[in-house]
Amino acid sequence: MEIRPILTSLRKHRIPAALIVLEIALACAVLCNAVFMIGQRVADIHWPNAIDEQGISVVTVNGADPKLAVSDIPRNLVALRGIAGATAVAAATSMPLDHNGALSDFTATPNGKTTVNTSIYFLGSGGEQALGLHLLEGRFFNAEEYADSGSKDFNSTGHVVLITQSDAQRLWPGQSALGKTLYTNDTGWTVIGVVADVLAQDPRFSGPGGRYSSVFFPLHPDGVMGDYVLRSAPQDRARVVREAAQLLGKLESGAVVDGTTYADMRTDYFADTSSMVWMLVLVCVVMLAVTAFGIVGLTSFWVGQRRQQIGIRRAVGASRGHIMQYFQTENFLLSAAGVVLGTALADGINLYLMRYYEITRMPWYYLPVSAVALWAIGQLAVLGPALRAAAVPPVVATRSA
């Protein structure tokens, strides 16, 4: 395909050509950044979490008398174990993604300093099984450790702790964390096990450093435990949580009882993220449609204006295919110019956003991908007008305009 005649003709229509280039450039810049933001948010929504998310249900009991916890919690657990389908039951202080951050600093040396926010979870007896923690090294808590561990001033009075894989690698890189001592100020706990990464209570607040920084302490029945964790087969969970909430409502008549499946809890935590994703997708689609219609409108005008030219070309032997190709190549060239301008603009916008928002550097491959997308849309948009142009009969050449 000869490019020079196309360029010559474009030079005669500088303004409309520039408009198409600019529109494609802007669309490309916005698309790149929007798709990047969509990608980041979708990745957030899918943060892995090494507990049995599909099988867990949580019933929260608030406002029970803490003085009676020692006798009431074991009684409630016995009752909950009676629910058909509940394979493990335990009490706990909080859950990953429950928004209720209990954060502290943990270091490998006494009185060390760190900027990482670590989420603290206290588990009642059997909590590891109820959550479905995935043990990578060492062991879980034993009955003795459960019995002699309390909670005071946000810290465990016990002597042992379970940590996540991320923390083990961060605090003791290249070594086994087992048997090491984890400190807050000058209090220490022995690491007896390492579990696969469990999310923080509020990972967005904790930031990337604290997302998988979680510690688990054993705890004997205590008033600070308000969550009852039940594990069942995924298909039973809706019934299990309903029955558990009814049961606890009866047993703890003075308290406020709320039951939810963990799957719902997770959806809830990411609800505004996913609504932002849908909004961004909507904007992208509408924007691309507007750009496409702009191309259709301008190219149609172009075709209309050049009917006679097209007729002459057809009369002197150009095939329909040649005419089609002419408009397609023209659009390709305009898109190329737009995309080059657009990727530069996209990069600039990304740099600007990085300064003022929590946005990371856009990986380079977003640029070619959205460039290809805009090329494709341009070709699709030009198809209609190009077909109409190809349908111009040669006889038009003989008519004066």
Next chain:
Amino acid sequence: MFGYYLDLALRSLKRHKVLTLLMVLSLALGIGACITTTTVLRLLSGDPLPQKSGQLFYPQVDPNAKEGYIAGQTEPPATMTYVDAMFLLHAHRAKRQAAVALTSGKIAPQRANERPFYSDGVQTTADFFGLFDAPFEYGSGWTAADDEGGSQVIVIAGFLNQKLFGGANSVGKTIRMNDHDFRIVGVLKPWSPQPRFYALDLGGHDYGGDGDAMFLPLKTAMDLKMGPQDIECYNAVTDVDNLAAAPCMWLGVWAELPDQAAVADYRTFLANYAKQQVAQGRFSRDETALLDLMGWLRDQQVVPDDVRLQAGLAYGFLLICVLNTVGLLLAKCLRRSREIGVRRALGATRGAIFGQFMVEAGIVGLVGGVLGLCFAELGLFGIRHQPAEYASLAHLDLSMFLFTFVVAVMASLVAGLLPAWRACAVAPAPQLKAS
């Protein structure tokens, strides 16, 4: 003249229905997106207390350890210890002051066989209501003596009064909260500043909802061990139940300073306090801050990032839509070169041609504005059904309604400039010759 242009414009728009529809639709989509996001942005960055925000100030001091401190760069923490807050309050250097923490309490139902429920509350001091102009339906706030004595008195919100007492005057009645009896001294009229400026950084929501349900004296809440929603400790804690002495920050302090002189005085007072604490060895940083209400909201970046990103995205989108409209208008007007040539030959001036095309663009803008308003209403309807905490606030107000048309007509006139200029530059002779 204008009437004639109008007639010409309408005829021309009618002739190219698809092109007109494309222009109007693209402009309307851009405007709809813009108005939707701008409405939300304006609501969220609005002044929660317009009549008084200029007089409300938020003092901050920094009890953190020296480590990591860069003079002039490290901002003091958002909350205060009980010791510092009480010092500021008892010094009485402002017209009114209040210390604030959030809490929640279990409220026992008034009728049998109903379940208890949790309500959000505020632990604060007597001047809170006067300080923030909280309006009373019945009764009033508590007194400084109640603060000192830790009386079990409570002010409840109108919606809680409705729920518990069917909206009747409940002053003097008793409610049971966290298994303690509280005497109601006041019932508020609906009061829910957006954002809930007094509770930023105290834990809890910034936007939405009907406001806090109950307000009780700080000392009472401490005596009854009703912990605040958010505690941040800067040293090892030995007894977290004793919040009055613990090295933990959990209170926000607000001061009403009616004029510049009062602000300057308070600033000096605060700086002196910090210096004195450093000299005594209790503090190791002497940084202080005293931001006014709007400054504090900006400092805390209360408007969610996503909302600002959405607004930026919408403006980018509008730009694309305007560009699109320019292209389509241009296509249309170049197609009518012959018509323009005839009009020019018959004596129409360049100005007349320019006017005619601008009127046409203006009409596209007006229609685009009306349709854009529909899109904006649709967009806001969508936002109201989002899970975001500010969702319920998303409504179009009169000023945004008018703003829509200003934006629409401006956008279309800007879009019309280039095509109209091209149109009036058409030389009549070649056009007439060609035909």
